[in-house]
Amino acid sequence: xxxxxxRSRSREFVQALAAELSKLWSLPAVWLTLGGSLIVxxxxxAAFISAGLQGLTGTPNVLDxxxxxxxxxxxxxxxxxxxxxxxxxxxxxxRTTLTAIPRRSLQLVAAHLALTIxxxxxxxxxxxxxxxxxxxxxxxxxxSMELGSTVRMLAGATGYLGLTTxxxxxxxxxxxxxxxxxxxxxxxxxxxxPLLREQTTxxxxxxxTAGFSMWFPQxxxxxxLPPAQGAFVLVAWxxxxxxxxxxxxxxxxx
Amino acid sequence: MRALTAELSKLTSLLSFxxxxxxxxxxxxxxxxxxxxxxxxxxxxxxxxxxxxxxGYQELAFGVIGAxxxxxxxxxxxxxxxxxxxxxxxxxxxxxxxxxSRLRFLLAKATAVALVSxxxxxxxxxxxxxxxxxxxxxxxxxxxxxxxxxxxxxVCYWVLTALLAFGITVLTRHGVIPxxxxxxxxxxxxxxxxLTRLTSLAYYLPDMAGIRMFIRNLExxxxxxxxxxxxxxMTAWVAALLIIAAIVFCRRDA
Numbered sequence: 001x002x003x004x005x006x007r008s009r010s011r012e013f014v015q016a017l018a019a020e021l022s023k024l025w026s027l028p029a030v031w032l033t034l035g036g037s038l039i040v041x042x043x044x045x046a047a048f049i050s051a052g053l054q055g056l057t058g059t060p061n062v063l064d065x066x067x068x069x070x071x072x073x074x075x076x077x078x079x080x081x082x083x084x085x086x087x088x089x090x091x092x093x094x095r096t097t098l099t100a101i102p103r104r105s106l107q108l109v110a111a112h113l114a115l116t117i118x119x120x121x122x123x124x125x126x127x128x129x130x131x132x133x134x135x136x137x138x139x140x141x142x143x144s145m146e147l148g149s150t151v152r153m154l155a156g157a158t159g160y161l162g163l164t165t166x167x168x169x170x171x172x173x174x175x176x177x178x179x180x181x182x183x184x185x186x187x188x189x190x191x192x193x194p195l196l197r198e199q200t201t202x203x204x205x206x207x208x209t210a211g212f213s214m215w216f217p218q219x220x221x222x223x224x225l226p227p228a229q230g231a232f233v234l235v236a237w238x239x240x241x242x243x244x245x246x247x248x249x250x251x252x253x254x
Numbered sequence: 255m256r257a258l259t260a261e262l263s264k265l266t267s268l269l270s271f272x273x274x275x276x277x278x279x280x281x282x283x284x285x286x287x288x289x290x291x292x293x294x295x296x297x298x299x300x301x302x303x304x305x306x307x308x309x310g311y312q313e314l315a316f317g318v319i320g321a322x323x324x325x326x327x328x329x330x331x332x333x334x335x336x337x338x339x340x341x342x343x344x345x346x347x348x349x350x351x352x353x354x355s356r357l358r359f360l361l362a363k364a365t366a367v368a369l370v371s372x373x374x375x376x377x378x379x380x381x382x383x384x385x386x387x388x389x390x391x392x393x394x395x396x397x398x399x400x401x402x403x404x405x406x407x408x409v410c411y412w413v414l415t416a417l418l419a420f421g422i423t424v425l426t427r428h429g430v431i432p433x434x435x436x437x438x439x440x441x442x443x444x445x446x447x448x449l450t451r452l453t454s455l456a457y458y459l460p461d462m463a464g465i466r467m468f469i470r471n472l473e474x475x476x477x478x479x480x481x482x483x484x485x486x487x488m489t490a491w492v493a494a495l496l497i498i499a500a501i502v503f504c505r506r507d508a
Contacts, residue, residue, distance in 0.1 A: 179429045
């Protein structure tokens with residue numbers, strides 16, 4: 001009996017995941033955001049590369065230059081997270097969703113997991129495209145790069161973009177409307193966050209600054225967290241955001 | 255005139271509008287207060303002797319996010335589609351029935367946005383300068399007659415940026431894209447600033463030219479632009495954009 005219940009539960013989850021994936025897949029905004037991010041990323045990478053070639057930043061380092069555009073391109077991933085959550089609330093799709101999957105925790109977990117599945121390859125492609133572009137464009141002019149640190153930095157950038165997308169998705173669930181969520185998150189990540197980073201060293205525990213340590217080398221900044229700790233802090237923020245959105249989502253009217 | 259009153263009434267009935275007002279007031283004031291506190295510490299320690307020439311003005315350049323939000327929501331809210339249960343309508347159809355002349359409608363809306371941004375900018379400038387005065391006391395920069403054109407420059411910059419956001423949103427008919435572009439570009443290191451590393455022509459982009467109206471000490475700038483010229487360049491950009499927006503708006507289906 002209990003085995004049957006367990007099997008039906010896991011089956012229910014797989015079906016919910018498939019449904020969420022299909023919804024994401026069919027959302028044009030997802031593809032437009034990801035494609036747009038990739039194109040803008042390459043344009044920004046070109047700008048950074050040309051600045052690097054002019055010798056403004058010392059010996060050009062392929063990793064530093066290739067990943068520099070991530071701090072701007074995260075806007076695309078933030079919007080992706082918001083769109084994924086808030087599209088449920090434009091036009092009342094949420095009622096259909098909850099009729100099909102009445103268990104809200106299951107639905108929200110499946111939605112976040114589906115978003116993770118979509119966003120991880122996209123983040124890898126985006127991060128790698130910048131680095132690859134920089135490697136090709138800089139060629140011999142660059143300092144040599146080793147495989148280990150390249151993989152580590154790319155993994156860090158991918159993890160950062162993925163977790164930031166999930167935080168945005170949780171905030172989208174909380175706020176339910178695209179524009180206010182975009183104002184709040186973009187305002188935080190692009191205005192409040194950088195300013196706080198300059199003001200106080202305590203800012204290193206905030207989601208953006210902690211996440212930066214995963215892929216942005218700050219050797220001169222003694223207050224920065226080591227990458228592993230930064231990743232840990234960012235994961236904690238992601239789980240907290242998810243937990244809050246889950247509690248609110250379960251307890252309110254759709 | 256009645257169209258203008260209507261637009262003002264629509265704008266002030268939006269929750270996001272009040273959020274934008276609060277953001278525009280609080281962001282520059284809070285940053286200025288924080289910066290003043292750290293400057294005060296440095297002065298007391300004897301590290302610094304005088305405050306920077308751009309104290310207060312650079313903070314107000316961040317506060318423009320409030321004006322951006324106003325410009326965006328004024329248009330995007332017209333195109334927000336209601337859910338299917340409440341008819342799936344959009345405000346724009348009602349608005350154009352009430353004011354059939356599209357040019358007059360757009361003009362009234364732009365005027366409302368400009369008026370509100372001007373008031374917000376003036377209030378934010380007063381609040382920011384007051385915050386600096388309170389924290390720094392006798393070390394606060396002198397506010398002589400030379401401050402008047404700079405403060406006027408702030409107001410012009412905010413109004414023009416709001417109209418820029420307004421024009422882009424008329425073209426996109428959705429708020430997220432202009433919001434993302436403009437907020438990312440209000441960040442501490444703006445994208446347009448990066449572009450100036452590539453080509454000095456980027457100094458003539460609307461925001462880079464516009465900040466010349468009130469920022470006197472632009473970091474390693476290679477092109478000097480007089481405040482008045484900067485203002486005119488930005489006005490030309492905004493005028494061109496608004497003309498394009500007006501042509502598109504008058505010709506397409508709502």
